[in-house]
Amino acid sequence: MSNIHPTALVADGARLDPTVTVGPYTVIGEHVTIGAGTTVGAHCVIDGHTTIGADNRIFQFNSIGAIPQDKKYAGEPTELVIGDRNTIREFCTLNLGVPQAGGITTVGHDNWIMAYTHIAHDCHVGNHTTLANNTTLAGHVHLGDWVTVGGLTGIHQFVKIGAHAMVGFASAVSQDVPPFMLVDGNPLAVRGYNVVGLRRRGFSAERIAAVKQMHKLIYRQGLTLEAARAAIAELAQSAPQASDDAAMMEQFLADATRGIAR
Structure with a gap:
């Protein structure tokens, strides 16, 4: 040749x-x-x-x-x-x-x-x-679609990072990161949801609002993980455009084996 x-x-x-x-x-x-x-x-x-x-x-x-x-x-x-x-x-x-x-x-x-x-x-x-x-x-390690990982980041064995999540610079990831979340640090902490990335990928306002609500349910309302999962399952029914996003989140939480990043 x-x-x-x-x-x-x-x-x-x-x-x-x-x-x-x-x-x-x-x-x-x-x-x-x-x-x-x-x-x-x-x-x-x-x-x-x-x-x-x-x-x-x-x-x-x-x-x-x-x-x-x-x-x-x-x-x-x-x-x-x-x-x-x-x-x-x-x-x-x-x-x-x-x-x-x-x-x-x-x-x-x-x-x-x-x-x-x-x-x-x-x-x-x-x-x-x-x-x-x-x-x-x-x-x-499992990385979902559209995941972004910042430089100098280490990801522990068996960790799962959900689709559209973003991990910031120089982070230590030892727990599963749910889809759409924005995390960084050592120890790792959830800072919000990846709204900039979702907008760049053409997510509708309704889908972004549903992601924001899922973030609140998991991290801001003091719910147990099981209660948050149940509420997210209900969200899939009330926000039809975001039903696939909610179903993906609910399944990810069900499958998490290392606990989720908090």
Whole structure:
């Protein structure tokens, strides 16, 4: 392929679309698949059973598909799956899964992953997320769609962050963050709801008002979590435009395993 630099090392078993571009001194392993239009910069290592979709931009000096940083891992053929149109900046590390947790790490579509980000084994990153420099995801972290994480933030293993939430700069996230919330700090605290992000994404006034009401129910009215969930379920009936948002919040609270950020 003319768009593979002559100094790159691409294993015989690797499957690269003819439109893939690979920069100098990059190493690609035999079980790697890369889709159409993806560009891989110089000095990258892409290994393991890694599948990368179309039109991704992978900058120089990345380690993608390396074995997980988990002492239980014994060389099993686990996976890393990356979707389409992601930007992965310099010095990021994305690891394979471990068999005990399903054996797959996933990154969705249209994500903006900035330099020095670490995505550990069995993480599941949604679509349209923004992970600023030095974001660190420990194992089994789940990020919903449109999540934004500020730089120098650490996220504890097994934490879930709901869709449209925003985590501020240099935060320590050790509990689940409900959808739409705005959090920061160490210890982490909820500062409000992500109204600016929702407006940018075209949320109607009715939907934003419903998110504001959910924030009040969970954090401002002294309700138990069960009582807040019940009130949010009723909100889904009284605000039809926001019924999906309320249902997502109610389900997230039901599934929270580490307690929610307060």
